[in-house]
Amino acid sequence: MFVFTDENLKKIEALQKRYPSPKALTLPLLWMVQYQEKVISLEAIEVIAKLIDTPPMEIYRVATFYTMFNLERVGKYHVQLCKTLSCALCGKAEILEHLEAKLGIVPGESSEDGRYTLTQVECLGSCGTAPVMQINDVYYENLTDDKIDAILEELR
Ligand code: FES
Structure with a gap:
Protein backbone atom coordinates (compact mmCIF):
# COMPACT_ATOMS: atom_id res chain seq x y z
CA MET A 1 0.00 0.00 0.00
CA PHE A 2 1.38 3.41 -0.93
CA VAL A 3 1.75 6.07 1.76
CA PHE A 4 3.70 9.30 1.72
CA THR A 5 6.53 9.45 4.26
CA ASP A 6 6.05 11.74 7.27
CA GLU A 7 8.62 14.09 5.79
CA ASN A 8 6.69 14.29 2.52
CA LEU A 9 3.40 14.80 4.36
CA LYS A 10 4.94 17.88 5.96
CA LYS A 11 6.08 19.10 2.55
CA ILE A 12 2.57 18.55 1.17
CA GLU A 13 1.11 20.61 3.98
CA ALA A 14 3.44 23.46 3.08
CA LEU A 15 2.62 23.12 -0.62
CA GLN A 16 -1.11 23.22 0.07
CA LYS A 17 -0.64 26.66 1.60
CA ARG A 18 1.41 27.90 -1.33
CA TYR A 19 -0.69 26.72 -4.30
CA PRO A 20 -3.94 28.48 -5.19
CA SER A 21 -5.93 25.34 -5.99
CA PRO A 22 -5.49 21.71 -4.91
CA LYS A 23 -5.19 20.58 -8.54
CA ALA A 24 -2.06 22.70 -8.92
CA LEU A 25 -0.32 20.15 -6.73
CA THR A 26 -0.60 17.44 -9.36
CA LEU A 27 2.94 17.76 -10.75
CA PRO A 28 4.70 18.38 -7.40
CA LEU A 29 2.96 15.34 -5.92
CA LEU A 30 3.84 13.13 -8.88
CA TRP A 31 7.48 14.18 -8.49
CA MET A 32 7.29 13.49 -4.79
CA VAL A 33 5.98 9.97 -5.39
CA GLN A 34 8.67 9.31 -7.97
CA TYR A 35 11.48 10.48 -5.67
CA GLN A 36 10.05 8.47 -2.80
CA GLU A 37 9.32 5.21 -4.66
CA LYS A 38 11.29 5.48 -7.95
CA VAL A 39 8.02 4.53 -9.67
CA ILE A 40 4.50 5.94 -9.84
CA SER A 41 2.01 3.17 -9.12
CA LEU A 42 -1.74 3.25 -9.67
CA GLU A 43 -2.09 3.11 -5.90
CA ALA A 44 -0.03 6.28 -5.54
CA ILE A 45 -2.13 7.96 -8.22
CA GLU A 46 -5.24 7.15 -6.19
CA VAL A 47 -3.66 8.60 -3.06
CA ILE A 48 -2.81 11.82 -4.93
CA ALA A 49 -6.32 11.95 -6.40
CA LYS A 50 -7.87 11.73 -2.95
CA LEU A 51 -5.50 14.34 -1.54
CA ILE A 52 -6.35 16.92 -4.18
CA ASP A 53 -9.96 15.87 -4.71
CA THR A 54 -9.51 15.05 -8.40
CA PRO A 55 -10.56 11.96 -10.39
CA PRO A 56 -7.67 9.44 -10.50
CA MET A 57 -7.96 9.33 -14.31
CA GLU A 58 -6.93 12.99 -14.49
CA ILE A 59 -3.81 12.31 -12.47
CA TYR A 60 -3.09 9.25 -14.60
CA ARG A 61 -3.42 11.30 -17.79
CA VAL A 62 -0.88 13.82 -16.50
CA ALA A 63 1.50 11.06 -15.36
CA THR A 64 1.35 9.37 -18.76
CA PHE A 65 1.64 12.62 -20.76
CA TYR A 66 5.04 13.55 -19.33
CA THR A 67 7.72 11.05 -20.24
CA MET A 68 9.84 11.93 -17.21
CA PHE A 69 7.41 10.13 -14.95
CA ASN A 70 8.22 6.44 -14.52
CA LEU A 71 5.15 4.24 -14.46
CA GLU A 72 7.39 1.20 -14.41
CA ARG A 73 10.25 0.61 -12.03
CA VAL A 74 13.64 1.75 -13.28
CA GLY A 75 17.12 0.76 -12.19
CA LYS A 76 19.20 2.57 -9.58
S1 FES B 1 18.60 17.39 -29.35
FE1 FES B 1 18.37 18.76 -27.72
S2 FES B 1 19.50 17.86 -26.14
FE2 FES B 1 19.62 16.41 -27.72
Whole structure:
Protein backbone atom coordinates (compact mmCIF):
# COMPACT_ATOMS: atom_id res chain seq x y z
CA MET A 1 0.00 0.00 0.00
CA PHE A 2 1.38 3.41 -0.93
CA VAL A 3 1.75 6.07 1.76
CA PHE A 4 3.70 9.30 1.72
CA THR A 5 6.53 9.45 4.26
CA ASP A 6 6.05 11.74 7.27
CA GLU A 7 8.62 14.09 5.79
CA ASN A 8 6.69 14.29 2.52
CA LEU A 9 3.40 14.80 4.36
CA LYS A 10 4.94 17.88 5.96
CA LYS A 11 6.08 19.10 2.55
CA ILE A 12 2.57 18.55 1.17
CA GLU A 13 1.11 20.61 3.98
CA ALA A 14 3.44 23.46 3.08
CA LEU A 15 2.62 23.12 -0.62
CA GLN A 16 -1.11 23.22 0.07
CA LYS A 17 -0.64 26.66 1.60
CA ARG A 18 1.41 27.90 -1.33
CA TYR A 19 -0.69 26.72 -4.30
CA PRO A 20 -3.94 28.48 -5.19
CA SER A 21 -5.93 25.34 -5.99
CA PRO A 22 -5.49 21.71 -4.91
CA LYS A 23 -5.19 20.58 -8.54
CA ALA A 24 -2.06 22.70 -8.92
CA LEU A 25 -0.32 20.15 -6.73
CA THR A 26 -0.60 17.44 -9.36
CA LEU A 27 2.94 17.76 -10.75
CA PRO A 28 4.70 18.38 -7.40
CA LEU A 29 2.96 15.34 -5.92
CA LEU A 30 3.84 13.13 -8.88
CA TRP A 31 7.48 14.18 -8.49
CA MET A 32 7.29 13.49 -4.79
CA VAL A 33 5.98 9.97 -5.39
CA GLN A 34 8.67 9.31 -7.97
CA TYR A 35 11.48 10.48 -5.67
CA GLN A 36 10.05 8.47 -2.80
CA GLU A 37 9.32 5.21 -4.66
CA LYS A 38 11.29 5.48 -7.95
CA VAL A 39 8.02 4.53 -9.67
CA ILE A 40 4.50 5.94 -9.84
CA SER A 41 2.01 3.17 -9.12
CA LEU A 42 -1.74 3.25 -9.67
CA GLU A 43 -2.09 3.11 -5.90
CA ALA A 44 -0.03 6.28 -5.54
CA ILE A 45 -2.13 7.96 -8.22
CA GLU A 46 -5.24 7.15 -6.19
CA VAL A 47 -3.66 8.60 -3.06
CA ILE A 48 -2.81 11.82 -4.93
CA ALA A 49 -6.32 11.95 -6.40
CA LYS A 50 -7.87 11.73 -2.95
CA LEU A 51 -5.50 14.34 -1.54
CA ILE A 52 -6.35 16.92 -4.18
CA ASP A 53 -9.96 15.87 -4.71
CA THR A 54 -9.51 15.05 -8.40
CA PRO A 55 -10.56 11.96 -10.39
CA PRO A 56 -7.67 9.44 -10.50
CA MET A 57 -7.96 9.33 -14.31
CA GLU A 58 -6.93 12.99 -14.49
CA ILE A 59 -3.81 12.31 -12.47
CA TYR A 60 -3.09 9.25 -14.60
CA ARG A 61 -3.42 11.30 -17.79
CA VAL A 62 -0.88 13.82 -16.50
CA ALA A 63 1.50 11.06 -15.36
CA THR A 64 1.35 9.37 -18.76
CA PHE A 65 1.64 12.62 -20.76
CA TYR A 66 5.04 13.55 -19.33
CA THR A 67 7.72 11.05 -20.24
CA MET A 68 9.84 11.93 -17.21
CA PHE A 69 7.41 10.13 -14.95
CA ASN A 70 8.22 6.44 -14.52
CA LEU A 71 5.15 4.24 -14.46
CA GLU A 72 7.39 1.20 -14.41
CA ARG A 73 10.25 0.61 -12.03
CA VAL A 74 13.64 1.75 -13.28
CA GLY A 75 17.12 0.76 -12.19
CA LYS A 76 19.20 2.57 -9.58
CA TYR A 77 20.67 4.55 -12.46
CA HIS A 78 18.22 5.64 -15.12
CA VAL A 79 20.28 6.41 -18.20
CA GLN A 80 18.31 8.58 -20.60
CA LEU A 81 20.01 9.26 -23.91
CA CYS A 82 18.65 12.06 -26.10
CA LYS A 83 17.64 10.86 -29.56
CA THR A 84 16.52 14.17 -31.07
CA LEU A 85 18.07 16.03 -34.01
CA SER A 86 21.15 17.78 -32.57
CA CYS A 87 22.19 14.70 -30.65
CA ALA A 88 21.43 12.47 -33.64
CA LEU A 89 23.65 14.66 -35.83
CA CYS A 90 26.43 14.67 -33.24
CA GLY A 91 26.86 10.92 -32.90
CA LYS A 92 23.98 9.65 -30.79
CA ALA A 93 23.91 6.35 -32.69
CA GLU A 94 27.54 5.55 -31.84
CA ILE A 95 27.02 6.64 -28.23
CA LEU A 96 24.00 4.36 -27.98
CA GLU A 97 25.96 1.42 -29.38
CA HIS A 98 28.67 2.03 -26.80
CA LEU A 99 26.16 2.31 -23.95
CA GLU A 100 24.42 -0.89 -25.05
CA ALA A 101 27.74 -2.73 -25.10
CA LYS A 102 28.83 -1.37 -21.71
CA LEU A 103 25.51 -1.95 -19.94
CA GLY A 104 24.48 -5.15 -21.74
CA ILE A 105 20.97 -3.82 -22.36
CA VAL A 106 19.08 -2.04 -25.13
CA PRO A 107 16.66 0.89 -24.76
CA GLY A 108 13.61 -0.08 -22.74
CA GLU A 109 15.51 -2.68 -20.71
CA SER A 110 16.97 -2.81 -17.22
CA SER A 111 20.07 -4.74 -16.25
CA GLU A 112 19.48 -7.96 -14.32
CA ASP A 113 21.16 -6.58 -11.21
CA GLY A 114 18.73 -3.65 -11.21
CA ARG A 115 21.50 -1.06 -11.48
CA TYR A 116 20.73 0.39 -14.91
CA THR A 117 17.75 1.20 -17.08
CA LEU A 118 18.45 2.54 -20.56
CA THR A 119 15.94 4.80 -22.28
CA GLN A 120 16.01 7.00 -25.36
CA VAL A 121 14.26 10.30 -24.83
CA GLU A 122 13.30 13.40 -26.77
CA CYS A 123 15.35 16.61 -26.57
CA LEU A 124 16.78 17.26 -23.12
CA GLY A 125 17.04 20.97 -23.87
CA SER A 126 20.82 21.03 -24.04
CA CYS A 127 21.26 20.82 -27.82
CA GLY A 128 24.36 23.04 -27.83
CA THR A 129 26.29 20.38 -25.94
CA ALA A 130 25.08 17.36 -27.90
CA PRO A 131 25.21 14.44 -27.59
CA VAL A 132 23.63 14.50 -24.17
CA MET A 133 22.37 11.98 -21.65
CA GLN A 134 20.81 12.27 -18.24
CA ILE A 135 21.47 9.81 -15.43
CA ASN A 136 18.92 10.31 -12.68
CA ASP A 137 19.06 14.10 -12.17
CA VAL A 138 22.49 14.78 -13.66
CA TYR A 139 23.22 15.85 -17.25
CA TYR A 140 26.29 14.56 -19.09
CA GLU A 141 27.16 16.54 -22.20
CA ASN A 142 29.48 16.45 -25.22
CA LEU A 143 29.55 12.68 -24.84
CA THR A 144 32.27 10.48 -26.23
CA ASP A 145 32.94 6.79 -25.67
CA ASP A 146 35.79 7.68 -23.29
CA LYS A 147 33.58 10.03 -21.31
CA ILE A 148 30.94 7.33 -20.96
CA ASP A 149 33.56 4.88 -19.70
CA ALA A 150 34.66 7.42 -17.06
CA ILE A 151 31.06 8.22 -16.03
CA LEU A 152 30.11 4.56 -15.64
CA GLU A 153 33.33 3.89 -13.73
CA GLU A 154 32.36 6.63 -11.25
CA LEU A 155 28.96 5.05 -10.72
CA ARG A 156 30.46 1.69 -9.69
S1 FES B 1 18.60 17.39 -29.35
FE1 FES B 1 19.62 16.41 -27.72
S2 FES B 1 19.50 17.86 -26.14
FE2 FES B 1 18.37 18.76 -27.72
